[in-house]
Amino acid sequence: MKPVPIKKLFGSRDLLRLESNKVDLQIREKLIFSVICVHVVLMTLFVADMQHRQRSFLLEAAEAGALKQAGLTADAAAFWVIADDAAGMNEVLQLSRQNTPVRYAFIMDMRGQVLAHTNREQLGTFINDTEILRVLHSPKQARVWNSDEKLIQVAAPIMVEDDTLGWVMLGMGTAPTFDHLRKIGLDGLLYTITAIILGAVAAWLLANIVLRQLGLILQGVDRMQNNDLGTPIPVVVDDEIGKVARALNRAMSSLSQSAEKLQKEMHERAEAQQRIRHLSRRLMDGSEEERKRIGHDLHDELGQSVTGFQFALHSLRDLLPHGTKDAGELCDKLIGYAEEMGDSIRRIAANSWPAALEHMGLVVAGRAFIRECAKRSPNIRFIFEDTLPEDDNPHRLDPRLELACYRIIQESVNNALRHAEAAHISVEIHEQEHHIILQITDDGCGFDIQKTPGQYSSEQGGIGLIGMHERAAALDGTLHVLSSPGNGCCIEACLPLLRS
Amino acid sequence: MRPVPFRLPFICLALVCLAFALSQAGCNKPEEKKEKLPEYSDRPALPLSPPYRFAVHPQENVKRVFAAYSPLAALLKKECGTSSQLIVPLTYDDFERRLRERMFDIALADPSQVFESLDSGYRVLASAGDRNTYRGLIIVRRDTNIHDVRDLAGRPLSFSAPSAFASTLLPKAFLHENGLDLHSCPMRYVGSETSALMSVYFGKTAAAGTQPRLWKQFREEHPEIAASLMVRWATDPFVTDAVIIHTSVPEKEIARIRAQILGLHETPEGRNVLNGIGISKFEPSTTEEYLQLARFMQKHAEAFSLAPQSAMQKGAQ
Numbered sequence: 128m129k130p131v132p133i134k135k136l137f138g139s140r141d142l143l144r145l146e147s148n149k150v151d152l153q154i155r156e157k158l159i160f161s162v163i164c165v166h167v168v169l170m171t172l173f174v175a176d177m178q179h180r181q182r183s184f185l186l187e188a189a190e191a192g193a194l195k196q197a198g199l200t201a202d203a204a205a206f207w208v209i210a211d212d213a214a215g216m217n218e219v220l221q222l223s224r225q226n227t228p229v230r231y232a233f234i235m236d237m238r239g240q241v242l243a244h245t246n247r248e249q250l251g252t253f254i255n256d257t258e259i260l261r262v263l264h265s266p267k268q269a270r271v272w273n274s275d276e277k278l279i280q281v282a283a284p285i286m287v288e289d290d291t292l293g294w295v296m297l298g299m300g301t302a303p304t305f306d307h308l309r310k311i312g313l314d315g316l317l318y319t320i321t322a323i324i325l326g327a328v329a330a331w332l333l334a335n336i337v338l339r340q341l342g343l344i345l346q347g348v349d350r351m352q353n354n355d356l357g358t359p360i361p362v363v364v365d366d367e368i369g370k371v372a373r374a375l376n377r378a379m380s381s382l383s384q385s386a387e388k389l390q391k392e393m394h395e396r397a398e399a400q401q402r403i404r405h406l407s408r409r410l411m412d413g414s415e416e417e418r419k420r421i422g423h424d425l426h427d428e429l430g431q432s433v434t435g436f437q438f439a440l441h442s443l444r445d446l447l448p449h450g451t452k453d454a455g456e457l458c459d460k461l462i463g464y465a466e467e468m469g470d471s472i473r474r475i476a477a478n479s480w481p482a483a484l485e486h487m488g489l490v491v492a493g494r495a496f497i498r499e500c501a502k503r504s505p506n507i508r509f510i511f512e513d514t515l516p517e518d519d520n521p522h523r524l525d526p527r528l529e530l531a532c533y534r535i536i537q538e539s540v541n542n543a544l545r546h547a548e549a550a551h552i553s554v555e556i557h558e559q560e561h562h563i564i565l566q567i568t569d570d571g572c573g574f575d576i577q578k579t580p581g582q583y584s585s586e587q588g589g590i591g592l593i594g595m596h597e598r599a600a601a602l603d604g605t606l607h608v609l610s611s612p613g614n615g616c617c618i619e620a621c622l623p624l625l626r627s
Numbered sequence: 628m629r630p631v632p633f634r635l636p637f638i639c640l641a642l643v644c645l646a647f648a649l650s651q652a653g654c655n656k657p658e659e660k661k662e663k664l665p666e667y668s669d670r671p672a673l674p675l676s677p678p679y680r681f682a683v684h685p686q687e688n689v690k691r692v693f694a695a696y697s698p699l700a701a702l703l704k705k706e707c708g709t710s711s712q713l714i715v716p717l718t719y720d721d722f723e724r725r726l727r728e729r730m731f732d733i734a735l736a737d738p739s740q741v742f743e744s745l746d747s748g749y750r751v752l753a754s755a756g757d758r759n760t761y762r763g764l765i766i767v768r769r770d771t772n773i774h775d776v777r778d779l780a781g782r783p784l785s786f787s788a789p790s791a792f793a794s795t796l797l798p799k800a801f802l803h804e805n806g807l808d809l810h811s812c813p814m815r816y817v818g819s820e821t822s823a824l825m826s827v828y829f830g831k832t833a834a835a836g837t838q839p840r841l842w843k844q845f846r847e848e849h850p851e852i853a854a855s856l857m858v859r860w861a862t863d864p865f866v867t868d869a870v871i872i873h874t875s876v877p878e879k880e881i882a883r884i885r886a887q888i889l890g891l892h893e894t895p896e897g898r899n900v901l902n903g904i905g906i907s908k909f910e911p912s913t914t915e916e917y918l919q920l921a922r923f924m925q926k927h928a929e930a931f932s933l934a935p936q937s938a939m940q941k942g943a944q
Contacts, residue, residue: 205690206689206690206717207717209689209690209693209713209714209715210689210714210715210716210717210721211680211712211714211716212716212717212721215717231664231665233665236712238671239671239672240671241667249667252667252668252669253667253668253669253670253671253672254665254666254667254668254672255666255667255668255672256665256666259665260672273663275662275663277662278662278663278664280663280665287690287693287694287697288693288694288697290693290694290697290701296665298664298665
């Protein structure tokens with residue numbers, strides 16, 4: 128299985144850095160904002176609720192205090208009302224104002240006449256207030272007859288046994304209550320701001336603690352991305368994030384072991400591949416040697432024999448007496464057979480070992496091969512282009528490179544002739560950046576490389592796609608096949624330039 | 628969907644909450660609106676005629692006196708339609724001063740106050756209580772060695788007020804008649820009969836003056852203390868307290884009030900009122916009956932620290 132790159136596992140380095148920055152900023156902000164918002168909401172609710180309760184409590188307390196004050200004043204005034212002593216009543220009222228927020232106080236009899244008043248101008252006047260007059264004839268108990276944001280007004284009966292002598296009316300200011308409430312509100316605001324600040328600082332510290340470990344984790348991931356699996360992530364906290372760091376360390380350790388194992392396997396595989404390639408090269412070299420020997424034998428020995436046989440037949444026909452028509456015709460026929468046999472032997476010898484390649488180089492041999500093909504397939508148009516220097520140049524290509532190129536051209540063209548039903552076949556040879564580039568293109572029916580690789584394997588002694596690959600790889604080159612059904616085929620080989 | 632930026636909703640929420648908090652902190656100032664204060668007028672809102680001012684002399688705790696006599700005032704209003712304001716001055720001096728200044732329309736006064744009020748335009752409407760029971764009592768501790776009037780010589784005596792007739796003047800007259808030089812005795816006027824008796828109980832004084840009705844009441848309220856006290860002497864009965872009325876009250880009204888007062892003992896409701904006051908009934912009386920007080924005052928002028936001539940002049944008048 129092909130090893131998966133670490134970058135694919137963890138994403139690109141830039142993306143990771145971007146993510147790490149984003150996390151770094153957002154977690155701190157989120158924490159601080161969340162804590163601030165929670166503090167603001169909770170403290171606001173708390174302060175509002177506290178104020179509401181305090182307001183109710185203080186107003187109730189103020190009303191209770193006013194009622195109590197009025198009751199005490201009524202009790203104290205009873206003697207003076209019984210005695211009809213205005214001075215005494217006034218003294219009681221003045222006493223009721225001492226150290227209390229009493230705004231006004233007066234004593235009235237059951238007719239509504241003011242018997243005593245903290246404002247002496249009202250002495251002897253009559254109450255002309257329906258609400259207070261209603262109090263005169265209501266049940267004999269102290270009550271709040273009017274209460275608003277500024278003044279709590281209460282009434283308390285002046286009783287002796289069951290007799291009501293009159294009423295003490297008292298107005299108590301609420302300023303102290305609201306001053307107190309305002310102070311509570313301001314204190315609450317101060318507490319809220321303090322809580323926000325403390326919360327924000329705590330969140331900032333917490334974020335730093337969390338982000339420190341996260342930062343170390345991200346640095347560790349960066350190292351992993353750079354294949355540095357040997358340096359573990361420092362664990363500075365013992366919480367969940369610390370556990371994540373430990374888990375990552377374990378994963379890194381496991382990954383490191385796997386990577387080592389993989390490296391070892393890859394090394395072994397490369398060595399094996401090298402050995403196979405070496406073996407393949409030796410096999411190919413052996414094969415080429417054998418083909419060369421067979422080609423030489425066919426050309427030098429069998430070819431010479433057939434040529435001698437031809438000469439012998441010609442001599443035999445010349446020796447035949449006139450009038451032996453049948454024997455002459457037979458000799459001609461045998462001479463024809465011998466010529467065909469000679470052609471076949473030369474062709475087979477050329478296929479097994481192109482002598483032109485050995486003696487005249489790749490371009491000449493290539494052209495000769497194409498010419499031969501064109502002769503055999505007159506319906507197909509062949510094109511051969513090259514930009515290589517002349518083959519007789521002192522810097523001629525290495526024989527191994529020439530042979531590999533020739534074989535690739537030979538195999539590609541033979542495949543096209545056999546399977547492609549092409550109208551055009553072109554062969555291009557170029558030198559580019561210390562590489563030889565071969566391109567064999569046809570406009571034939573094409574094929575699906577993934578589905579039918581075997582169709583283009585070697586047949587009848589051909590080297591096939593695999594053989595072409597092996598030949599290219601043996602010279603540290605590459606070979607690519609581009610084809611699809613209906614779109615022809617293009618075989619491109621890129622081989623390092625070697626000079627002889 | 629486009630993600631909502633993280634900060635925006637939180638910032639908005641925080642600002643709203645802060646604004647709310649600030650508003651909460653500053654909203655406790657009372658709203659500036661007009662106060663509702665009581666309204667006054669020179670004329671009464673209720674159509675009630677001014678009541679008669681009915682005063683009772685402060686023979687004891689004013690609240691108790693008020694509670695005792697308020698049913699009488701209520702009954703007078705109910706039966707006669709006479710609205711009255713019951714007044715119990717805190718002191719005898721105040722009561723007598725206001726009598727002299729004609730500040731009461733009707734009053735229940737002791738004999739000396741009745742006698743004094745005659746100069747101020749008052750006249751007797753009825754006498755209060757049984758004539759035989761109106762006398763002075765001299766109270767001492769049971770464990771005392773006082774057996775004779777002269778044993779009190781030089782020892783402090785306690786009374787409610789200098790001018791209380793039954794509780795002060797009658798006992799003083801008795802002691803004077805029986806040979807005690809009152810000038811040798813420090814006089815303690817302690818404001819009420821109860822206080823005078825408590826002074827004897829605590830040993831601050833050797834004897835105290837009171838009257839039968841109040842002594843009975845004291846024994847009911849303080850039986851343990853009363854048990855250690857005893858009546859050493861009782862004076863002869865004298866004319867009782869009287870209801871006096873000012874001559875400015877219309878005759879028709881005077882007649883109605885007199886009839887109502889004198890008939891109290893004839894109805895259950897009236898008897899309840901009398902029971903609360905501590906007398907059995909009001910009896911018809913005249914101003915002339917109280918003129919004998921002049922002779923009494925003259926006889927005991929020395930005991931009362933009055934100039935004999937002054938007392939005689941009052942009697943002549």
